[in-house]
Amino acid sequence: MKDFATLFTRIDESTKTTVKTAALADYFQTATPEDRLWTIALFTGRRPKRTITATRLREWAAEVAGLPDWLFEESYSIVGDLAETIALVLPPATKTEDQTLTHWIGYIKTLSTLEDDDRKAGILDAWNSLPNTERFLFTKLLTGGFRIGVSAKLITRALAQATGQDEPQLTHKLMGNWTPDTTTWDALIEADDPTADLSRPYPFYLAYQLDGFDDLGAPADWNAERKWDGIRGQLIIRGGEHHLWSRGEDLMTDRFPELAQLCDYLPGGTVIDGEVLAFTDERPLSFNALQKRIGRKTVPKKLLTGAPVILMAYDLLEHDGKDIRDMPLQERRESLQTLVAEVPDTAPLRLSASVPFKTWDDLSAARDQSRDLNAEGLMLKRRDSPYLSGRKRGDWWKWKIDPLTIDAVMIYAQAGHGRRANLFTDYTFAVRNGNDLVPFTKAYSGLTDKEFREITAWVRKNTLQRFGPVRQVPPEHVFEIAFEGIQASPRHKSGVALRFPRMLRWRRDKPVDEANTLDDLKEILATYG
Amino acid sequence: MADVLTFTDRGIYCPAGDFYIDPWKPVDRALITHGHSDHARWGMGRYLATSGTAPVMRHRLGDITLETVDYGVKTRIGDATVSFHPAGHVPGSAQIRVAVKGEVWVVSGDYKTVADGLSEPFEPVQCHAFITECTFGLPIFKWTPQDILTQQINDWWATNAAAGRTSILGAYALGKAQRLLTTVNSAIGPILTHGAIENTNAVLRDQGFALPRTTLVTPEISHKTHPGALVLATPSALGTTWARRFGPSSTAFASGWMALRGVRRRRAADRGFIVSDHADWEGLNAAIKATGASKVFATHGYTSAFQKWLSSEGYDAHIVSTDYQGEGFDQADEAEA
Numbered sequence: 001m002k003d004f005a006t007l008f009t010r011i012d013e014s015t016k017t018t019v020k021t022a023a024l025a026d027y028f029q030t031a032t033p034e035d036r037l038w039t040i041a042l043f044t045g046r047r048p049k050r051t052i053t054a055t056r057l058r059e060w061a062a063e064v065a066g067l068p069d070w071l072f073e074e075s076y077s078i079v080g081d082l083a084e085t086i087a088l089v090l091p092p093a094t095k096t097e098d099q100t101l102t103h104w105i106g107y108i109k110t111l112s113t114l115e116d117d118d119r120k121a122g123i124l125d126a127w128n129s130l131p132n133t134e135r136f137l138f139t140k141l142l143t144g145g146f147r148i149g150v151s152a153k154l155i156t157r158a159l160a161q162a163t164g165q166d167e168p169q170l171t172h173k174l175m176g177n178w179t180p181d182t183t184t185w186d187a188l189i190e191a192d193d194p195t196a197d198l199s200r201p202y203p204f205y206l207a208y209q210l211d212g213f214d215d216l217g218a219p220a221d222w223n224a225e226r227k228w229d230g231i232r233g234q235l236i237i238r239g240g241e242h243h244l245w246s247r248g249e250d251l252m253t254d255r256f257p258e259l260a261q262l263c264d265y266l267p268g269g270t271v272i273d274g275e276v277l278a279f280t281d282e283r284p285l286s287f288n289a290l291q292k293r294i295g296r297k298t299v300p301k302k303l304l305t306g307a308p309v310i311l312m313a314y315d316l317l318e319h320d321g322k323d324i325r326d327m328p329l330q331e332r333r334e335s336l337q338t339l340v341a342e343v344p345d346t347a348p349l350r351l352s353a354s355v356p357f358k359t360w361d362d363l364s365a366a367r368d369q370s371r372d373l374n375a376e377g378l379m380l381k382r383r384d385s386p387y388l389s390g391r392k393r394g395d396w397w398k399w400k401i402d403p404l405t406i407d408a409v410m411i412y413a414q415a416g417h418g419r420r421a422n423l424f425t426d427y428t429f430a431v432r433n434g435n436d437l438v439p440f441t442k443a444y445s446g447l448t449d450k451e452f453r454e455i456t457a458w459v460r461k462n463t464l465q466r467f468g469p470v471r472q473v474p475p476e477h478v479f480e481i482a483f484e485g486i487q488a489s490p491r492h493k494s495g496v497a498l499r500f501p502r503m504l505r506w507r508r509d510k511p512v513d514e515a516n517t518l519d520d521l522k523e524i525l526a527t528y529g
Numbered sequence: 530m531a532d533v534l535t536f537t538d539r540g541i542y543c544p545a546g547d548f549y550i551d552p553w554k555p556v557d558r559a560l561i562t563h564g565h566s567d568h569a570r571w572g573m574g575r576y577l578a579t580s581g582t583a584p585v586m587r588h589r590l591g592d593i594t595l596e597t598v599d600y601g602v603k604t605r606i607g608d609a610t611v612s613f614h615p616a617g618h619v620p621g622s623a624q625i626r627v628a629v630k631g632e633v634w635v636v637s638g639d640y641k642t643v644a645d646g647l648s649e650p651f652e653p654v655q656c657h658a659f660i661t662e663c664t665f666g667l668p669i670f671k672w673t674p675q676d677i678l679t680q681q682i683n684d685w686w687a688t689n690a691a692a693g694r695t696s697i698l699g700a701y702a703l704g705k706a707q708r709l710l711t712t713v714n715s716a717i718g719p720i721l722t723h724g725a726i727e728n729t730n731a732v733l734r735d736q737g738f739a740l741p742r743t744t745l746v747t748p749e750i751s752h753k754t755h756p757g758a759l760v761l762a763t764p765s766a767l768g769t770t771w772a773r774r775f776g777p778s779s780t781a782f783a784s785g786w787m788a789l790r791g792v793r794r795r796r797a798a799d800r801g802f803i804v805s806d807h808a809d810w811e812g813l814n815a816a817i818k819a820t821g822a823s824k825v826f827a828t829h830g831y832t833s834a835f836q837k838w839l840s841s842e843g844y845d846a847h848i849v850s851t852d853y854q855g856e857g858f859d860q861a862d863e864a865e866a
């Protein structure tokens with residue numbers, strides 16, 4: 001695992017993508033094929049199955065380090081990463097063992113077949129055989145999740161350097177639900193046919209937020225659509241089966257069983273990019289309705305009837321088994337329209353209609369209707385654009401509506417995790433209600449580092465009371481909180497729950513008695529909830 | 530028995546001697562543990578500090594009324610007897626021992642227990658109550674041993690020099706910078722310094738500390754005039770136009786916070802060296818034990834966890850709210866550590 005640790009350190013230490021890419025390319029040329037494959041898997045979110053619970057790992061680490069559980073937890077809350085916390089608190093290893101990455105993954109798999117005591121002995125022995133970075137990485141394998149600042153883009157660039165293949169080709173090869181147990185380096189990377197795997201999706205094309213019309217040219221060159229507020233998905237129908245992928249490459253097929261019937265109406269070799277929406281009476285429901293179905297692996301009947309979903313189709317990527325992503329959008333949409341027209345209205349598929357407009361002003365007026373339609377804004381796509389992969393400028397733009405906002409008072413502060421471990425970055429906000437302050441949301445993001453530093457210094461000097469890691473502060477600072485949605489929530493004292501709340505700005509100009517009230521919040525709920 | 534020291538909104542106060550220790554608001558008489566700006570502040574009527582701390586205080590605070598005293602010398606102030614003892618934090622830094630009618634309290638100021646090759650090494654002082662910092666009071670903080678650290682920095686510098694890159698190392702102007710200067714291998718290349726660091730170097734050289742040859746960065750100096758150089762800069766100078774004159778470079782930051790991967794990444798330097806002038810977890814615990822104190826007050830750092838830990842270890846432990854910053858990772862350079 002030494003070479004994997006070296007790779008990790010080179011990537012982790014550098015802020016320059018050229019250095020990271022070179023480190024990966026070196027590794028892809030020198031490591032064993034098994035280790036290479038596992039490395040790609042880990043860096044693209046395909047972790048080995050969890051064999052030991054995080055709870056057990058914490059207990060064992062605290063025990064070996066001679067720490068009470070609460071102190072281990074306190075340390076964890078500062079470090080923000082369980083594997084790193086464990087690696088930091090454990091005493092230094094007393095022996096060394098240099099084995100491959102694949103060996104240690106096999107070792108972890110073997111542990112799963114053992115009794116609890118033997119598992120524990122196995123883990124403690126590994127901890128005691130590995131120097132710091134390797135110990136951290138080994139524990140990371142146990143806890144899963146391997147985010148280390150390597151994007152899929154970087155992996156493909158490095159692979160392209162190491163193998164001499166095209167980047168788009170490699171991007172496509174890495175998609176889908178392969179694991180190192182179901183494939184080999186040769187089959188995945190060296191073999192020619194990326195569609196050999198029937199479920200393999202295409203990389204999603206993502207847009208940047210529009211920053212003006214100046215560079216767009218003539219309105220007639222553009223197709224506008226609603227930006228629906230659901231879950232972006234890619235429906236694949238091949239070989240009589242269907243698969244539904246999320247943008248984050250999660251397979252969502254079983255969560256939305258109603259889409260199965262589309263197999264009956266759409267021909268094999270069809271891949272559609274669209275939005276999964278809760279939908280009744282030819283109208284999308286708000287995101288709140290769909291939210292109930294997120295995170296559920298299977299769906300009870302009641303939800304199926306209460307929040308039925310459809311796929312709102314945006315684009316066609318594969319037609320009659322042929323990859324048509326290079327064709328102009330206009331032609332892809334025409335084929336899509338023909339396909340959708342052949343599907344009966346009772347089936348859960350709709351075409352996302354074009355929004356007609358002649359001038360940018362027309363479009364702006366159309367955008368203003370977004371909230372009424374439960375849409376997030378508009379999408380602008382150049383009529384002759386190909387379907388690219390990843391976030392690209394130029395041909396596609398999103399034009400989201402402005403978020404909802406409310407001015408709130410900061411009442412509690414808590415230190416952040418990981419990158420923000422020694423800053424107070426997590427705040428609780430309240431609205432006014434008579435002479436009281438009613439907490440209604442937390443927010444963690446949106447301020448500059450400089451502002452976070454300033455508030456951190458202020459919190460340190462102005463702590464009224466401590467509740468563990470939480471500090472109560474005087475209600476002196478007003479912040480404008482932006483959010484994407486609101487819904488009634490009996491679990492919250494304020495009676496509301498916000499979607500994606502963040503700090504839009506620090507309102508230094510506003511005294512606390514000009515912050516919004518609970519009544520204001522309830523009014524927003526009545527209007528948009 | 531009355532408390533030897535009390536905690537006020539101006540600072541730590543001794544009623545028997547009518548003086549404050551490291552006050553943060555103007556008072557008549559201040560005893561100062563060390564020269565960092567969160568401990569030695571402007572605006573006090575009279576100051577008392579060690580002779581090792583005096584020059585840097587004069588340099589930073591200008592014309593002040595300052596008496597000096599050597600380590601270990603007992604001075605009578607009112608009904609209190611005070612003495613200063615090495616804290617190992619930076620050159621001249623002290624713990625302050627206050628005895629009133631046989632009851633002894635010690636204020637640690639900032640301290641570290643490992644010798645850094647420059648500062649007078651920490652000396653444990655027996656006391657009844659110990660007022661301690663705990664900037665790094667969690668078991669995740671363990672410092673890299675000095676010899677390995679030196680090796681790491683020299684390797685980094687030599688590799689950069691060989692590849693034609695300038696090595697830019699961010700470190701606090703008082704203490705950390707000079708400590709690093711004494712450990713690096715100056716045979717690798719020239720050493721350049723940022724103004725704030727060079728000023729402190731001059732003060733310490735005048736006091737008789739032997740530092741290697743350094744060159745102040747002036748407008749005509751760049752990677753062309755000094756290829757393969759090690760540049761010692763204040764943390765805030767990293768990533769500015771000042772730093773860009775050195776051409777292709779590798780940046781590093783030297784701080785205890787570098788023990789945490791997340792902080793290392795936020796700082797966006799190429800390397801992080803884990804080194805601090807504060808005690809790590811084991812250092813804190815060993816120091817407290819060595820005082821023999823039964824009562825402990827934690828002033829700044831991870832106070833709530835540390836207080837709870839000390840209580841579970843059988844100490845009568847408390848938290849005191851102060852204005853000290855500790856190793857302020859994100860603060861301006863003047864709040865150093």
